[in-house]
Amino acid sequence: MPASYAPFPLSRPRRMRQSPALRALSGETRLSASDLIWPVFVREGDGPDQDVPSMPGVVRRSVPRVVEAAAEAAELGIPAICLFPYVDPALKTEDCAEAWNPENTVNRTIRAIKAQVPDIAVMTDVALDPYNINGHDGLVRGGEVVNDPSVECLVKMTLAQAEAGADIIGPSDMMDGRIGAMRGALEAGGHQNVTILSYAAKFASAYYGPFRDAVGASGALTGDKKTYQIDPANGDEAIRCVQRDLAEGADMVMVKPGMPYLDIIRRVKAELAVPTYAYQVSGEYAMIEGAARNGWVDGDAVMMESLMSFRRAGCDGVLSYFAPRVAARLRAG
Structure with a gap:
C-alpha cells in the first residue's frame, strides 16, 4: 500500500461508500447518453417492425421507422445512430454491386435522416457481407476472400455513403489497406470532413451470430472469417492493426467485440491515446437480455454495469443495442 495511505482503522475505504452522495463524489467513471451510439437495422418495405428472434427486443425497421428511431x-x-441493412436475398450477388448503389436502403435512409433529424450523426457500416451471396466481408474468388479487389469495392461503397450524407464511415471488413484507400478517395472526392471510425481490432469471434441473423447473412456465409479477422489469442497483433489504421487516416478506432476484449481496449487507450470505441456486439446483448428475460439476472443492473465496464476500460464511446434504454434510465436518474 502506498505510504500516503493511513493504516486501518485510520483509513476505512467504506467511509466513502456510506451514502449515494458520497459514492457520487468519489465515483471515478461516468456514463452518459453522449457516450453511446445506437446500432439500428433497416429494411425495405412498409409495415410493422420485424423481430430478430436471436436478439430479443431488437427489430428491423422500415426507412420511415428508422427516421423515427433517429429522432428518438x-x-x-x-x-x-449506426445503420445496418437487411438486404433482400435477390440483391445478393458475387460482385456485391448493390453495396454502392446510390439508391440502396442504407443510402436512402441516410438522406431521410439528415433531412428530418439533421443534428444527429449518422454512422454507416462498410463491409460487403450484407450484399455478398457468399456472406463474406470481401469478394470471394476461387474460394478465397481476395484483398485488393475487395478494397476497390469498399472504396466505392464509402463514396456512395459519403455522398448520401454519412457523417461517420465505419469500415468493419478488416481488409488490409482499406483505410488509406478510403481516406484518399474521400479527400479526392471533396469529403474531407467525413470521419472514419475504423473497426481496427475486429476479432474472429463467435459472438457475432445473432447479428448475422439480423442482416440475413447467416445462411449465406460459406466457411469462416478467420483469414481476415484477428485471432482472439492475439493482443499484440490487434495493437499493430490499430496503429496501421491510424497511420492510414482513421480518426477513431474500435475494438470488437467488447467485454471479452476489455484488455485490448485498455491497451489501445493507454498505449496510443486515441479516440477509442467498442461494440457491445449481438452475442453480448443476447446473453444479457436472454438471461434477464429468463429471470436469471437483473437485466437493467447488468446492462448498466456492462456499459460502465467499457468506460472504465478506457472507451470514449460504445455501440450498444441497449443505447435508448440506457439513455432513458440515465435521464430518469
Missing part, C-alpha cells in the same frame, strides 16, 4: 435517439441525447 436525438431526444434522448444519443449523438449518433
Whole structure:
C-alpha cells in the first residue's frame, strides 16, 4: 500500500461508500447518453417492425421507422445512430454491386435522416457481407476472400455513403489497406470532413451470430472469417492493426467485440491515446437480455454495469443495442 495511505482503522475505504452522495463524489467513471451510439437495422418495405428472434427486443425497421428511431435517439441525447441493412436475398450477388448503389436502403435512409433529424450523426457500416451471396466481408474468388479487389469495392461503397450524407464511415471488413484507400478517395472526392471510425481490432469471434441473423447473412456465409479477422489469442497483433489504421487516416478506432476484449481496449487507450470505441456486439446483448428475460439476472443492473465496464476500460464511446434504454434510465436518474 502506498505510504500516503493511513493504516486501518485510520483509513476505512467504506467511509466513502456510506451514502449515494458520497459514492457520487468519489465515483471515478461516468456514463452518459453522449457516450453511446445506437446500432439500428433497416429494411425495405412498409409495415410493422420485424423481430430478430436471436436478439430479443431488437427489430428491423422500415426507412420511415428508422427516421423515427433517429429522432428518438436525438431526444434522448444519443449523438449518433449506426445503420445496418437487411438486404433482400435477390440483391445478393458475387460482385456485391448493390453495396454502392446510390439508391440502396442504407443510402436512402441516410438522406431521410439528415433531412428530418439533421443534428444527429449518422454512422454507416462498410463491409460487403450484407450484399455478398457468399456472406463474406470481401469478394470471394476461387474460394478465397481476395484483398485488393475487395478494397476497390469498399472504396466505392464509402463514396456512395459519403455522398448520401454519412457523417461517420465505419469500415468493419478488416481488409488490409482499406483505410488509406478510403481516406484518399474521400479527400479526392471533396469529403474531407467525413470521419472514419475504423473497426481496427475486429476479432474472429463467435459472438457475432445473432447479428448475422439480423442482416440475413447467416445462411449465406460459406466457411469462416478467420483469414481476415484477428485471432482472439492475439493482443499484440490487434495493437499493430490499430496503429496501421491510424497511420492510414482513421480518426477513431474500435475494438470488437467488447467485454471479452476489455484488455485490448485498455491497451489501445493507454498505449496510443486515441479516440477509442467498442461494440457491445449481438452475442453480448443476447446473453444479457436472454438471461434477464429468463429471470436469471437483473437485466437493467447488468446492462448498466456492462456499459460502465467499457468506460472504465478506457472507451470514449460504445455501440450498444441497449443505447435508448440506457439513455432513458440515465435521464430518469
